[in-house]
Amino acid sequence: GVPYTLRQVNYSIRDDQLAEFVLKDTTNSLIRPGINYDAYLLDDERFRVTNFLRNNGYFYFNRNYILYKVDSNLQSRQMDLTAEFLQPVERQRETGQSIEKKHLRYRINNITVNTDFRFMPDEYIPNDTLIVPQWIRYPERPYKYYFLYxxxxxxxxxxxxxFIFTRGGRFYRIDDANLTYSRLxxxxxxxxxxxxxxxxxxFPDEGYGLLDAHIDLGRNPAQVFSIEAEGTNTGGFLGMGANLVYTNRNLLRGGEIFTLKLKGALEMQRSLGESTTFFLNFNTLETGIEARLNLPKLLLPRRQQRYARYAAPSTTFTTGLNFQRRxxxxxYILNFSFGYEWRETITKSHVFIPVQLNSVRIFRSDEFTKWLQGLRDPRLIYQYTNHLVPLTRYVFTYSNQPLRINRDFVxxxxxxxxSGNILSLFDQTFHRAQTExxxxxxxxxxxxxxxxxxxDFRYYKFLSPKSNLVFRLAGGIGVPYGNSDVLxxxxxxxxxxxxxxxxxxxxSLGPGNYSNPENLFEKMGELWLESNLEYRFPMYRFLHGAIFTDAGNIWMLSESPDFPDGKFDASNFHQQIAISSGFGLRFDFSFFVFRLDGAFKVKDPAKSPGDYWVDMTKFQLRDITLNFAIGYPF
Incomplete structure (x- = not known):
């Protein structure tokens, strides 16, 4: 039938102080004259008003104090709505009668922080107390922190x-309390x-009261040792690795995290000649050490409180040495980096690394050197020679994924x-000598x-609570110049x-239409485009399935004699798009996901133009490429 609409929206509030806050916020109301009557919308408005009042000092206010009354006897399919705000009621012990009270706004008084809560009443464990004045002072008194330890x-x-945003002297705000809880x-x-x-x-006559805040912090062990094991599958070549990790979660008593990691791994790799076997059939050895220090603040000459509310900021130093015997x-790879990470809002985050330095030294085998020298493009030789990569990097991330709710998100x-711009400017300014x-x-x-x-852009569309459709579009471009001929x-x-x-x-794909079955070495490009579409659905308890299609390729930005037909051409690049489809199994054990995907080629740009599309009548099981991995692909 025809829905009822709201003709008038009225408010009945006997508390003058409360009425002042509610009425000045009606411009943000979800209910207004002219809209259709919707019981769910009224409930949303009740929640919104409650949250607004609790952010203005009304600590005890809850949604049950809001009562909606509807008059539908207008005989015009219209309604008059009245939002009535009830008063708190207190029962008198002496008389047994119930009397109404005023809604009070509460200011924060003192804050007590128990820095080592142990699930035992405080009187059984003697503690010391450190009293620290808070930053905000009022003329009548300084508000204090009491630190118990x-x-x-x-x-x-x-x-x-x-990380405490609830402050003495300020009116209580539920958002400040939630943010304090989250940051700590x-x-x-x-x-x-x-x-x-x-x-x-x-102080009922003045309409306000005072609250003391008490925060209990339970501590994790400061020092932890752990062992990590992993298995890899790189194009069908198996590998295994292990890490020995030491972590100090409170290095300088400021919440700093120091991590020292010793890494070791073995893997099978293709070889141009004879190779040394380290264990079983593993011919690749990788070892390394990495040190990482994370500070829970931005290491800048500015007051930290300014950033913390928005940011959950951190500063990270990382250095390491990696040895790879292939x-x-x-x-040998030596690296150092220093950078910042912070949140702008709950959906937006930033990473800025002003300094990242990677030094790579390579010692080639005779067979590999001979193979490189036989290449017609000298730029590729540079990829496997000693080089220094000084970087500055910035990354922006946006995600509106809701917590604990299966809802569409992006x-x-x-x-x-x-890389290299500052060094190049210095070299040219001071006319430093070049090599031959x-x-x-x-x-x-x-x-x-x-x-x-x-x-990298992704859209997650939920078709049911346990099934969804994921679309991904990704791409990148790298342009070498100046002191570099190639990335x-x-x-x-x-x-x-x-x-x-x-x-x-x-x-193994690309670049472009390039095809050479005898070239088993890694194919690299300077331009990358990729798109994926995947339907995920439940099968049985922890077992989930997926049907997917992938498309994309890589290209060179200029002609390469070693990769003919590998240059990007805007007029026909669509003909060089590779397409594959397949089916996957995901074993979801909550704490980790093991994935097995089987895919086959649908369109192969390495074939001649008339044979791009694969003849599925000749399909065989050996045409399926198996991929083993941990976690979802995106």
């Missing part, structure tokens, strides 16, 4: 203060957080990085100069593999 104060008061919970040293508010004094070359990650080949070096190593950008091998783009176009083995 046992033996030693394991985390400094300024660190805790930086994010500290690695914190195992759990409890927050309680207790009224200490009320069949065709031995490589994910976007976009990044840009540049015409490029500059630092510490005897040629440095890379390029700009590179990459974007470093670790900054190139690759296609194929478990997280890309699954009908091809990892790094």
């Amino acid at each position: 046992y033996d030693n104060l394991r985390i400094t008061p300024p660190t805790i203060d930086r 919970s994010n500290l690695a040293i914190t195992r759990f957080v409890n927050m309680n508010f207790t009224p200490v004094k009320e 069949p065709d070359y031995t490589r 994910f976007l990650r976009a990044g840009i990085e540049s 080949q015409g490029f500059y070096t630092w510490l005897g190593i040629r440095y890379a100069q390029f700009v590179r950008t990459e974007t 470093p091998v670790e900054k190139g783009f690759y296609a194929g593999g478990a997280n890309g176009i699954r009908g091809w083995e990892i790094r």
Whole structure:
């Protein structure tokens, strides 16, 4: 039938102070004259008003104080709606009568932080108390923190203060309380957080009261040792690895996280000649050490409280040394980075790394050197020579994925990085000498100069609580210039593999129409485009299935004699798009997901133009490429 509409929206509020707040916020109301009557919308408005009032000091206000009355006797399919705000009621012990009270606004008084809560009443464990004035002072009195601790104060008061947004002298705000809980919970040293508010004094005539806040922090062990094991499958070549990890969750008593990782791995790889076997049939050895220090703040000469509300900020230092012994070359990688990470809003986050330095030294086998020298494109030789990559990088991430709710959402990650510009400017300004080949070096190593950008967009459409459709569109471009003729091998783009176009083995697709079955080495490009469509559905308990289609390729930005037909051409690049489809099984054990995807080629740009589309009447099981992986592809 024809729905009822609201003719008038009225308010009945006997509390003058409360009425002032409610009426000044009616411009944000979800209900207004002219809209259709909707019981769910009224409930949403009740929640919105309650949240608004609790952010203005009304600590005890809840949605049950809002009552809607509807008059539908207008004989015009219209309604008059009245929102009545009830008063709190208190029963008198002496008389047994119930009397109405005023809604009071509460200010925060003092804050007590138990820094080592142990699930035992405080009177059984003697504790010390450190009293620290809060930043906000009122003329009548300074508001204080009371820090309770046992033996030693394991985390400094300024660190805790930086993550407490409920402040003495201010009116209670539920958003401040929730943000305090969230930020303190994010500290690695914190195992759990409890927050309680207790009224200490009320002034009904003035319409306000005072609340003391009590925060209990349970601590995790500061020092932890762990062992990580992993298995890999790179284009059908198996590998295994293990890491020994030491973590200190509170290195300097400020919530700093220090991690020291020793890494070791074995893998099978293709070889151009004879290769050494380290264990069983594994001919690739990788070992390394990595140190990482994460500070829960932005290391900048500015007051930290300014950032913490919005940001959950952190500063990270990372350094490491990696040794790789592969069949065709031995490589040493030394790296150092320093960067910031912070949130702008709940959906937007940023990563800015002003300094990242990678130094790569390569010692090639005779067979590999001979193979490189036989290439007609000298740019590819540079990929496997010593090089220095000084980077500056920025990454923006947007995700509106709701917590604990299966609702449609989007994910976007976009990044840009540049290398070598500052060194190049210095070299040219001071007229530093070039090598015979015409490029500059630092510490005897040629440095890379390029700009590179990459974007990854995903849309998740839920068809039911347990099934969804995922669309992904990704791409990137890297442009070498100045001191570089080609991108470093670790900054190139690759296609194929478990997280890309699954009908091809990892790094075996492209570039463009290039085809050479005898070239088994990794195919690298300077331009990358990829799109994926995947339908995910439940099968049986922890077993889930997926049907997918992947499309894309990589290209060179200029002609390469070693990769004919590999250059990007806007007029016909669509003919060079590779397509594969397949079916996957996902074993979802909650704490991790094991994935097996089988894919076959639908369109192969490496074939002659008339044979791009694969003849499915000749399909055989050996045409399926199997991909084993941990986690979802995107």
